[in-house]
Amino acid sequence: MIAYGVTLAELFENAAYGVVAHVGAGDAVSPHYDVAVMAIGDTPEELLDDWLRQLRVRGSEAGLSLTSFAVDRLEEGGVQGAASGGRAVNHPGWADWTIEVIVALPKSFWARLRTVPGSCDA
Numbered sequence: 001m002i003a004y005g006v007t008l009a010e011l012f013e014n015a016a017y018g019v020v021a022h023v024g025a026g027d028a029v030s031p032h033y034d035v036a037v038m039a040i041g042d043t044p045e046e047l048l049d050d051w052l053r054q055l056r057v058r059g060s061e062a063g064l065s066l067t068s069f070a071v072d073r074l075e076e077g078g079v080q081g082a083a084s085g086g087r088a089v090n091h092p093g094w095a096d097w098t099i100e101v102i103v104a105l106p107k108s109f110w111a112r113l114r115t116v117p118g119s120c121d122a
Contacts, residue, residue: 004110008044009071011102011109012051012079016069018113019052034084035062040077044102048111051079063087 003018005011035058041047051071059066066085073080100112 001113002110003113004108006108008104008109009074009079011111012048012071012074012081013069015048015111015113016052016055016066016083020066032068032084032086033062033064034082035059035064035066037081037083039079042077044104045099045111047074047077047079048102049099051081055083059083059085 001018003011003015005014037051037054037058039047039050039054041050055066055069064083064085064087066083068084069081070083071079071081098114100114102109102111
């Protein structure tokens with residue numbers, strides 16, 4: 001899977017949408033709930049990996065099927081944002097992934113993520 005963003009923050013948001021789209025979001029029951037998400041990492045790849053892991057953990061802890069993602073602040077070593085979704089019903093879980101590379105181009109960023117077959121945690 002390839003995630004793309006004009007900014008690094010947009011890349012992180014789109015990577016989350018991509019991981020969810022890969023396994024399916026399940027059936028979310030309204031109303032929507034918000035969860036705060038913080039992640040750390042020494043490199044952009046480590047930071048993206050922790051961002052996705054924290055989304056999985058926070059969604060699971062809250063019993064939510066996360067469907068919307070926003071990065072509020074991204075700086076060297078850390079990212080803060082939020083995710084929202086409804087109570088999870090028939091949620092397939094998140095797939096495991098590996099982040100192969102993040103490339104910074106003059107006007108955009110992209111990352112290649114590879115999901116691990118059969119790794120949904122539901």
